[in-house]
Amino acid sequence: MKRLPTPQWLCFDLDGTLVDSVPDITNSVNHMLLALNLASVSELQVRDWIGDGATKLVERAVRYGEQQSGMHDVKQALAEELFFAAYRNNTAEHTRIFPGAIEVLEYFQSRQIALACVTNKPREFTVPLLEQRCLQKYFQVCVCGDDYPNKKPAAEPLLAAIEALGGKPDGGYMIGDSQTDILAAVNAGTGAIYVSYGYNRGLSVDQYQPIKIDQLTQLIELFG
Numbered sequence: 167m168k169r170l171p172t173p174q175w176l177c178f179d180l181d182g183t184l185v186d187s188v189p190d191i192t193n194s195v196n197h198m199l200l201a202l203n204l205a206s207v208s209e210l211q212v213r214d215w216i217g218d219g220a221t222k223l224v225e226r227a228v229r230y231g232e233q234q235s236g237m238h239d240v241k242q243a244l245a246e247e248l249f250f251a252a253y254r255n256n257t258a259e260h261t262r263i264f265p266g267a268i269e270v271l272e273y274f275q276s277r278q279i280a281l282a283c284v285t286n287k288p289r290e291f292t293v294p295l296l297e298q299r300c301l302q303k304y305f306q307v308c309v310c311g312d313d314y315p316n317k318k319p320a321a322e323p324l325l326a327a328i329e330a331l332g333g334k335p336d337g338g339y340m341i342g343d344s345q346t347d348i349l350a351a352v353n354a355g356t357g358a359i360y361v362s363y364g365y366n367r368g369l370s371v372d373q374y375q376p377i378k379i380d381q382l383t384q385l386i387e388l389f390g
Contacts, residue, residue: 167384167387167388168388169387169388169389169390170388170389171389172277172279172389173279173337173338173339173357173389174279174280174331174333174334174337174338175279175280175281175282175328175331175333175337175338176274176279176280176281176282176338176339176341176385177281177282177283177284177324177327177328177338177339177340177341177356178271178281178282178283178284178305178341178342179283179284179285179318179340179341179342179343179344179347179364180283180285180287180292180295180296181216181217181285181287181364181365182216182217182342182343182344182361182363182364182365182366183264183341183342183343183347183361183364183382184263184264184267184283184301184382185261185262185263185264185267185295185299185301186261186262186263186264187216187258187261187295188209188212188213188216188365189209189260189261190253190256190257190258190259190260190261191212191216191223191253192207192208192209192212193252193256193259193260194249194252194253194256195207195212195223195224195227195249197248197249197252197256198224198227198245198248198249198252199227199228199231201248202228202231202237202240202244202245202248203235203237204228204231204232204234204235204237204240205230205231205234205235206231207227207230207231211230212227213365214365214367214368215227215367216365217286217343217344217345217346217365217366217367218286218317218346219286219287219288219311219317220246220249220250220253220287220288220291220311221242221246223249224242224245224246224249225242227245227249228240228242228245250290253291254290254291257291257294257295257298258294258295258298258299261295261299263299263301264363264382265381265382265383266381266382266383267301267382269382269383269386270382270383270385270386271301271304272304273385273386273390274385274389275304280306280307280331280332280333280338281304281305281306281307281331282305282306282307282308282309282327282328282330282331283296283301283305283307283308283309284308284309284318284323284324284327284340284350285308285309285310285311286310286311286317286318286346287310287311288310288311288312289308289310289311289312289313292308292310292311293308293310296308306330306331307327307330307331309323309324309326309327309330311323313326314326318342318346318347318349318350319345319346319347319349319350319353320350320353321350321353321354321355323350324340324350324351324353324354324356325354328354328356335354335355335356336355336356336357338356338357339351339356339357339358339359339377340354340356340357340358340359341359341361341385342358342359342360342361342364343360343361343362343363343364343365343366344364344365344366344367344369345366345367345369345370345371345374347360348360348371348374348376349374351374351376352374357377358374358376358377359376359377359378359379359385359388360376360377360378360379361379361380361381361382362378362379362380363380363381
């Protein structure tokens, strides 16, 4: 792997990049669907629905449940309320940190590289998850899905994080597992690093020409 100059900053996506949160999200989705008398779903299905924020996740799950159950016109607001209530009590019970994540964060923190978490997850769930998994100490900045009017793939959240870190768009990389993350990097004019193991719904990122890695520890090789 070709080595690159040391970045000023690095911004990390959360779900599918640093943590595998699908088990807890699936439990909460199924709690919602059960309450609405809709068909339950598997972790594999939920994995394909994550990445665009909680509202879109609930919308996809309800649409699937309606199709399987022959029901129609479930209220999105009610479904979101049920999902949020379940997830508040189940934010990090079974969520695990991906291998190499702590090693990578400690490595770059020790070298005084500015680090941020930029996620489409709502703040009320992001902060407890980071705290319960002891990840919050690595990030100088955390930008969540409801902090600004537009989520990733819009440039706004990423540019806000970079500004808060005191950096410039061309001084670092957005690291994420989905087309949403890579397109956010393109829109913001930053570097882009794609991790192959996350939740990308089978969508190609080749057209954006990101750097591709299969495990987080390759970041150390890339910038070490």
